[in-house]
Amino acid sequence: MSAPSLQAKTPVTSNNSPIRISEIFGPTIQGEGFLVGKPTVFVRTGGCDYRCSWCDTLHAVDSEYRHSWAPMTASAIMMQVEALSGGTPLTISLSGGNPAIQPLSELIALGKENGYRFALETQGSLAKDWFADLDVLTLSPKPPSSGMKTDWDALYDCIRLAGQDTDIVLKVVVFDDEDYAYAREVADRHPDLPMYLQPGNHTPPPAEDDKAESTLAQIDLDGIMVRMRWLIDKVSNDRWFDATVLPQLHTLIWGNLRGV
Numbered sequence: 001m002s003a004p005s006l007q008a009k010t011p012v013t014s015n016n017s018p019i020r021i022s023e024i025f026g027p028t029i030q031g032e033g034f035l036v037g038k039p040t041v042f043v044r045t046g047g048c049d050y051r052c053s054w055c056d057t058l059h060a061v062d063s064e065y066r067h068s069w070a071p072m073t074a075s076a077i078m079m080q081v082e083a084l085s086g087g088t089p090l091t092i093s094l095s096g097g098n099p100a101i102q103p104l105s106e107l108i109a110l111g112k113e114n115g116y117r118f119a120l121e122t123q124g125s126l127a128k129d130w131f132a133d134l135d136v137l138t139l140s141p142k143p144p145s146s147g148m149k150t151d152w153d154a155l156y157d158c159i160r161l162a163g164q165d166t167d168i169v170l171k172v173v174v175f176d177d178e179d180y181a182y183a184r185e186v187a188d189r190h191p192d193l194p195m196y197l198q199p200g201n202h203t204p205p206p207a208e209d210d211k212a213e214s215t216l217a218q219i220d221l222d223g224i225m226v227r228m229r230w231l232i233d234k235v236s237n238d239r240w241f242d243a244t245v246l247p248q249l250h251t252l253i254w255g256n257l258r259g260v
């Protein structure tokens with residue numbers, strides 16, 4: 001019997017690997033951080049290496065929901081984005097789950113060929129060389145209240161690999177004094193990067209809540225605003241004038257509604 005031919009094998013590269021998609025929606029506005037208010041289409045990948053205690057997107061994290069994550073090619077994703085945007089290029093926001101788990105370089109190349117721009121949100125636990133192809137990289141390392149532990153070397157690698165041509169910003173969710181101290185530590189470690197502080201929503205949706213209507217009764221809006229005011233006071237009293245404090249705009253508008 002002859003040895004199996006190596007040439008007969010299809011090379012497995014990231015270029016033809018499917019991307020696990022939880023949902024694609026928009027155009028809507030970016031509700032958080034650096035691009036807040038900008039029209040965007042969201043491409044949300046399925047699966048995460050973290051499990052934050054207060055995650056507001058468990059349907060893209062909890063493996064119980066993996067049956068709802070579809071493997072898609074880069075071109076199928078772009079076709080859906082183009083249908084949503086009417087073919088007019090805009091910023092595509094890659095989120096998750098942790099989108100850094102997925103092979104996204106082909107999608108980014110394909111979209112850029114057609115004039116789309118790419119922003120990506122990740123916790124900074126996995127660094128990829130294709131971060132350099134992004135227009136905006138938002139690194140959102142997780143504070144103590146999340147129950148997660150920061151790998152400071154991985155966070156540094158994300159910044160290093162994104163390089164000079166990508167706008168890199170930091171975004172830390174803050175629930176309490178410990179989280180605030182953590183945000184200061186992140187800023188001290190990376191003084192050159194813009195820092196966005198976001199008050200935590202202590203009333204995130206349960207994972208199974210896919211039919212929630214747009215009602216602010218789902219969230220403790222007063223509680224989130226109390227935290228927002230407390231955060232503004234902290235920053236002001238500390239004379240931390242490099243920080244930007246922003247609530248989750250989409251949560252104030254739509255509550256916990258999915259797909260907006």
Ligand SMILES: C[S@@+](CC[C@H](N)C(=O)[O-])C[C@H]1O[C@@H](n2cnc3c(N)ncnc32)[C@H](O)[C@@H]1O
Binds near residue numbers: 056095203
């Ligand atoms: C759902 S995550 C997905 C991307 C990535 N896994 C990450 O955490 O950066 C997107 C953003 O939502 C934030 N977020 C998640 N749950 C939140 C909550 N309950 N209140 C405020 N922000 C939250 C995260 O910290 C992150 O900045």
Ligand SMILES: Nc1nc2[nH]cc(C(=O)O)c2c(=O)[nH]1
Binds near residue numbers: 030031042057096260
């Ligand atoms: N409008 C809107 N803005 C967002 N910014 C970050 C989001 C996310 O879930 O990653 C998000 C989202 O789900 N919707």
Ligand code: SF4
Binds near residue numbers: 051052056061098123
């Ligand atoms: S890292 Fe992001 S998606 Fe993953 S559990 Fe935390 S907030 Fe949710």
Ligand SMILES: [Mg+2]
Binds near residue numbers: 056057
């Ligand atoms: Mg969200």
